[in-house]
Amino acid sequence: MSTKATAAPAKDEKRSARHGTLLHMRGVDMRFGTGVHAVDNVDLAVRRGEFVSLVGPSGCGKSTLLRIAAGLETRTGGSMDVSTDAIGYVFQDPTLLPWRTVTGNVELCTQLQHLAKPVRREKAQAAIEMVGLQGFEDNYPSQLSGGMKMRASLARALTLDPELFLFDEPFGAIDEITRERLNGELLRIFRAQRFAGVFVTHSIAEAAFLSTRVVVMSARPGRIVGDFDVPFDADREPSLRADAAFARLTGEIGECLRAAA
Ligand SMILES: Nc1ncnc2c1ncn2[C@@H]1O[C@H](COP(=O)(O)OP(=O)(O)OP(=O)(O)O)[C@@H](O)[C@H]1O
Numbered sequence: 001m002s003t004k005a006t007a008a009p010a011k012d013e014k015r016s017a018r019h020g021t022l023l024h025m026r027g028v029d030m031r032f033g034t035g036v037h038a039v040d041n042v043d044l045a046v047r048r049g050e051f052v053s054l055v056g057p058s059g060c061g062k063s064t065l066l067r068i069a070a071g072l073e074t075r076t077g078g079s080m081d082v083s084t085d086a087i088g089y090v091f092q093d094p095t096l097l098p099w100r101t102v103t104g105n106v107e108l109c110t111q112l113q114h115l116a117k118p119v120r121r122e123k124a125q126a127a128i129e130m131v132g133l134q135g136f137e138d139n140y141p142s143q144l145s146g147g148m149k150m151r152a153s154l155a156r157a158l159t160l161d162p163e164l165f166l167f168d169e170p171f172g173a174i175d176e177i178t179r180e181r182l183n184g185e186l187l188r189i190f191r192a193q194r195f196a197g198v199f200v201t202h203s204i205a206e207a208a209f210l211s212t213r214v215v216v217m218s219a220r221p222g223r224i225v226g227d228f229d230v231p232f233d234a235d236r237e238p239s240l241r242a243d244a245a246f247a248r249l250t251g252e253i254g255e256c257l258r259a260a261a
């Protein structure tokens with residue numbers, strides 16, 4: 001999918017794809033019809049194998065930026081290349097259909113793509129196993145915990161084999177222990193799939209634990225005011241959160257965030 005607004009889209013798109021850049025925003029701006037200036041002149045490039053978290057004060061335009069990347073919202077300025085059609089999006093809410101089982105929900109996207117039933121069954125089962133929901137295939141959403149619903153939502157997006165995976169604060173409403181477990185599982189999936197990830201969160205610790213880069217946005221209109229490389233190995237254990245280097249990094253990100261608020 002390309003949503004470029006510049007004069008030479010094909011050339012730029014090929015250049016981005018060659019460098020593995022799946023999302024490239026240049027000077028992206030968003031002013032809503034209500035007069036709210038949500039996003040101000042954002043430059044953001046995300047390559048395959050990068051997991052970029054966006055942190056920033058509430059209302060600074062993080063979700064808006066993600067929705068623009070997904071093509072759910074049309075920017076009012078700047079340009080953007082998205083060099084893939086395989087985009088996964090996980091919302092804050094699991095958005096499961098209550099009348100469908102876990103398998104039925106996970107199959108939904110591939111069903112909308114008109115994939116043959118055996119193919120979508122196979123993809124759904126693989127995704128269900130990837131998120132650790134095996135044994136619950138026939139359960140309905142009302143029979144699942146909040147964490148399990150989120151796993152099902154993640155599995156549904158995984159069936160699309162996303163190359164660009166966008167997450168809008170998916171674990172915000174989940175208790176801390178389950179959230180840490182889901183962070184570990186998402187990291188494992190990222191290591192296996194190597195998509196380009198953009199993850200919106202309010203938690204600095206979650207951002208630093210999951211990401212290869214943490215981008216800090218200012219208060220609205222959201223601008224990028226900090227971009228931190230995360231130096232830890234891809235193979236991260238929960239104990240990393242207690243590491244002195246981890247505390248130093250989250251401290252620096254927190255300082256940047258406080259100055260930006
Ligand atoms: N469709 C819309 N029409 C008008 N204003 C909107 C629309 N969507 C978002 N906004 C406004 O744009 C600003 C940015 O909203 P957005 O949801 O992107 O912020 P956020 O950083 O994700 O917030 P939070 O961290 O609280 O979820 C807010 O002031 C919001 O009210």
